[in-house]
Amino acid sequence: MDAVEIVSDLALKARAAARTLSTATGTERKAALYAIAAAIETRSAEILKANAEDIARAKAEDMHPQMQDRLLLTESRVAGMANGARLVADLPDPLGQVLRQSTLPNGLDLKQVSVPFGVIGMVYEARPNVTVDAAVILLMSGNAALLRGSSTAAASNQVLVTVIRDALATTKISPEVIQLVPSEDRATVKALLNARGKVDLVIPRGSAALIRMVVDESTVPTIETGAGVCHVYVDEFADIEKALPILINSKTHRPSVCNAAETLLVHRAIAPTFLPMALKALSDAGVILHADATAQKVAEKFGIASTPATDQNWCTEYGILEMNVGVVDSVDAAADHIAKYGTNHTEAIVTEKKENADRFIALADCAAVMVNTSTRFTDGEQMGFGAEIGISNQKLHARGPMGLEAMTTTTWIVTGDGQIRS
Missing domain, CATH: 3.40.309.10 (Aldehyde Dehydrogenase; Chain A, domain 2)
Known part of the structure; x- marks a missing residue:
């Protein structure tokens, strides 16, 4: 399959699996995050081994030391990812929250309720912790995820997604809600950005150049995360x-x-x-x-x-x-x-x-x-969000560190008793 077919197939699988999220209770989603946290800790050595492969390749390619720091996983950073998953699990359930409610003169009851976006694509650079942060936040907010990390973190991202999916296999939520988009072909980024109708939202996380590319080229709605001067x-x-x-x-x-x-x-x-x-x-x-x-x-x-x-x-x-x-x-x-x-x-x-x-x-x-x-x-964990999907510096929908609530949209529920419009 070419890149467009690959992304389309992954998006369709994720959307079908998302039904297991939309029907899961908050308790079941929390349990899934706890299972992920435990699996990350149990398989820490496997994760660090894969990351060592990425670091060795980065050194061979003379990646800047500060960028290597972004890529590097240590025992404490792996433990931090597991802890972040638990912190997110312990936050209030963002779904089903009644944001606004009123009764009209004709007796209709109106509620504005928080719901998931659906399928969210993440495009990010050499920070494997983003794989876990994004997965747990999107899971807890009821969204399926298409994760497209960079090729520099390919081994790390692959093992992390495998660990997450294996953990989900022990729960009521389908492992298919988390999909890893192949990173060896740059064409998969463009395919993801143009998967309008199959992907509901794309969020870039990385350098100013990456963010600008995503915002400029995407036909899927985007949330512009923060280049930080x-x-x-x-x-x-x-x-x-x-x-x-x-x-x-x-x-x-x-x-x-x-x-x-x-x-x-x-x-x-x-x-x-x-x-x-x-x-x-x-x-x-x-x-x-x-x-x-x-x-x-x-x-x-x-x-x-x-x-x-x-x-x-x-x-x-x-x-x-x-x-x-x-x-x-x-x-x-x-x-x-x-x-x-x-x-x-x-x-x-x-x-x-x-x-x-x-x-x-x-x-x-x-x-x-x-x-x-x-x-x-300015950090989701430091501000009490458990983890963050990114930091938005735009003004529409979300601004600042984006946690669970930022990954929801709303539905209006109108309940009547036989009323018809005259």
């Missing part, structure tokens, strides 16, 4: 003892992810005090620095290496230990810079002045605003 703005009223750890954590905790900060903006009034220690701390952490004229003068004075920041730097999502540094004159100037170069993902302000924080919040048109805390907290 995130900023930390240190205000003139910032507490420096808070600001420095927030900055370092935002940039260096895990630089390959979309909620890592890519630009530091510092108010001019605090720059003489804060910039020297910030630049030194970043440099000591191995961060490559690109600076505006003011910040570069400070860097030169203290013998810290930096290069002039260009327009391309300001709008780049690095995903590695690389960062821009600029000096601004006000909250509004910081917001103007962010509006010009940001991606509406996560923006942080460090300040002890509530009025400045409130103004920054009002001006920051983004999915999440952090006040006196790290950008790294």
